Amino acid sequence: MNAPFLPAPTLLDTARRMVPRYTSYPTAPHFSAKVDAGTYGGWLEKVRETGEAISLYLHVPFCRTICNYCGCTTKAALRDDPVRAYAAVIHDEIALLADRLGPVAVSHIHWGGGTPNILPPDCFAAIVQDLQDRFRFRPDMEHAIELDPRHVTAEGARRLAALGINRASLGVQTLDPAVQKAIARIQPLPVVEASFAALREAGITAINADLMYGLPLQNLDVIRDTTERVVELRPSRFAIFGYAHVPWMKSHQRLIDEATLPDAEARIRQAALAREILEDSGYVEIGIDHFALPDDPLTAAQNEGRLHRNFQGYTDDAATTLIGIGASSISKTPWGFVQNAPDNHGWRRAIESGRLPTARGKAYEGDDRLRADVIEELLCRFEVSLTEVAARHGETLEAFSEDIRRLAPLERAGWVATEGGRVRILRHRHEIARVVASEFDAYLGRGGRHSAAV
Ligand SMILES: C[S@@+](CC[C@H](N)C(=O)[O-])C[C@H]1O[C@@H](n2cnc3c(N)ncnc32)[C@H](O)[C@@H]1O
Ligand code: SF4
Structure with missing residues (x-):
């Protein structure tokens, strides 16, 4: 050229x-109130007519404490009351969706957050039961959850497995004590090791580990040490996320001293080092920030041209409809995207008045x-x-x-x-x-x- x-x-x-990050196109800043609950209701009814299996995403926007770097939509809940109240509204949202979707087949469920394992066990089990009663779980359904290792116990892991959870993602981020202090997330290696062991003993062997680069005080030694130690735990997948510093959107990120953040050159080197260690350890690069063992379904999907990108990152999920449940969650349909009201109050008010909690969206148009x-x-x-x-x-x-x-x-x-x-x-x-x-x-x-x- x-x-x-x-x-x-x-x-x-x-x-x-x-x-x-292109987890959707058009991206979320271009969603608008032109797509409302009426539009979404129509799309759901069309999904029902297709008779195709769908995927579900359930958002749990609570954590015990907030990590300084966090870019997710979540807030601190020290007690269970707000989490229980939220879970009650989830049932009402499921009912609104099921009215329009009918007993559709479900191929994937993904629980994200926040920290979904903050849900009290009875609340979690009741939601799974509700979904099972209203929809048809495929026998080979992937049922995945994001877990904070600090809250994984042997008993909790057994309960998740008993409910059909067959894939887990653990937020490891970094193992360095100084970096952990700077990000307000104290999580020593034995905590991470115990969470891997608990999941495996419960039979949940498909495990992803999230690591991060570009965090305050991180340098190449820290990246090498964390990556090598977590490789020894042999998760089947890794996600390596570059820290997205967006204090204009996430005010708690102001707690991070910008002078301690690695610059662009250091970030490139950190990402490259993590990638080199993972590839030398037998992991295959999947898309921009994921890695998987050669026998992992994601590697097969990549090799066979079946890899997709959605709001949770990379997936072999072929469903064309992904229904988001919970405040702020985003749904994808063959006709466009919608996002639920981002704040818990707005989301709850809509559902309590019998409306789908759609706040905005984007219908495909032109060459989208x-x-x-x-x-x-x-x-x-x-x-x-x-x-x-x-x-x-x-x-x-x-x-x-x-x-x-x-x-x-x-x-x-x-x-x-x-x-x-x-x-x-x-x-x-x-x-x-x-x-x-x-x-x-x-x-x-x-x-x-x-x-x-x-
Ligand atoms: C919902 S969290 C995972 C579950 C659980 N809350 C935890 O932290 O262990 C999803 C992942 O997003 C990544 N993440 C969070 N904030 C980020 C940011 N500002 N930039 C890049 N990645 C981020 C972290 O790797 C985190 O594990
Ligand atoms: S990184 Fe995970 S645990 Fe930390 S605040 Fe964000 S969602 Fe919560």
Whole structure:
């Protein structure tokens, strides 16, 4: 490609670019109140007509204490009362959804948060029972949960397994005592080891570990030490998240001393070191921030071109409908996205008055689906045939002429190859995949503040 008027960017400037994570396209800042409960109700009824299996996401926005780095939608609950009250409303929301969806089949359930294992055991069991009564759980259903290792006990793990939980994700983040202090999350290695052991003894052997880089005071030694120690525990998957510092959205992140945050160059090195250790230890890179053992279903999905990206990251879940339950949760349907009221009060008020708690959303329009496909393929496979995606949508390569032009600087830098209607992110620069994807984002620059690309 010839575009001498556009200089090649530096890696540091590219890594600093503020771009979305693309767990959806269009991304959440472009959702609006034009999509309301009426729109969503119509979409749910159409889902029912398709007769296809759906996935469920249940959001539990409570934690015992808030970690300084946390970017999730959650709040502190020292007592169980607010959590119990929340669980009661979840049942009402399930009833509203079931009225519209009917006894649809469910292929995946994912509990996220916050800390879902904060739910008192009777509340958790009652919600699972309610879902089972109203929907049809597939026999091979994946039933996953995000767990805070500090709250995993042998008995708790057995209870989860008895309810059908067959996959768990543990938030490890870092094992370094100084970093743990800086992020207000004290969690020594024996706590993490005990949580792995408890899950495995209960029969939950599909375990993911979340690690983070770019945290305050983190350096290469810390990354090496944590990664190597957690590799010894042999989780089947890892997620390695770069700390997203967004204090304008998450005010508690102001508790982090910005002077102690690794700069863009250090973040690139930290991500690269974690990746090197994991690959040397037999893990396969899955998309931009996940790794899995060769015999993990995610690796098979990647090899067979069945990998998808959704709000929980990477998945082999092929369902085209993902229904979010709980305050702030986002749902995806074949016609667009909706988000529930983000605050617990607004969410509860809507449900108590018999309405779906939809706050905003985005119906696909124009070339949204075309671009969503390109972005998902880039983030799942690091390459995309624009010609093939265009053909699937009744278009030609012409539809992307502007986008290809915008890729010129990245190509001149030697990070991206575009030839024969195909875009490929070169292996040594997979970390800039979000930047490449952003060149296909027709909404970028029209609102929303994001986090650094690496
Ligand atoms: C809902 S939490 C996991 C469950 C549980 N609450 C815990 O912390 O152990 C999901 C994951 O998001 C990641 N995370 C949280 N805040 C983040 C941020 N600001 N930037 C990047 N990743 C973040 C962490 O790795 C965390 O484990
Ligand atoms: S990282 Fe997990 S435990 Fe910490 S505040 Fe966020 S959701 Fe809660």
